[in-house]
Amino acid sequence: MYTVVILPKAKDDIRQAALWYNEKQPGLGKRFVFQIRQKVEHIRQHPMAFSKRYEDVRLAVMNIFPFTIHYSVDDRVKTVLIIAVMHTSRDPKNWDRRIKE
Template identity: 30%
Template sequence: MIPVIFDPEAKSEFLEAVRYYEECQPGLGSRFKEAVESATKSISIAPFRYRILHKPFRRLLLFQFPYSILFSIEPDHIHIVAVAHSKRKPYYWLKRS
């Protein structure tokens, strides 16, 4: 497995979404957190299985939630650049590196 590092902004987006879902329905935030953690593990095991969305960024779509995990493959780690809602501000994360 390759180590995974979250961009500070991506970590903030992730935690904000967890809080939002937990406020909507108790337990839903935990389910979102588990989905992201599972997806992150999948990325760390086989990062090349996910298609390039906008070079060098790849995307994993979460099935249970309208979110994508955008990441780049670095020489010694995976860099998560965004935990992005699929219906908001497309490509806002491109300025992150």
């Protein structure tokens, strides 16, 4: 089984989106976070299930909310690194700045 590490910027992505959803409808942010957790658990159990989109970064599309989870896999240490959680309207190439920061 793989270990999941979520970068602080990705945690901030999730937090900001949840706050925004809660402003639109109370409780919707909680539902968003729940859906993120479910998708991350799926990634943890099946890290190769999603194809590589950029170099070694894979992209998992959320089922309900218009967000994508950008992550990389290190098979040597059985770790999944969540790099970004981005709205689909944003330029997905912005994830690469996360690696350099």
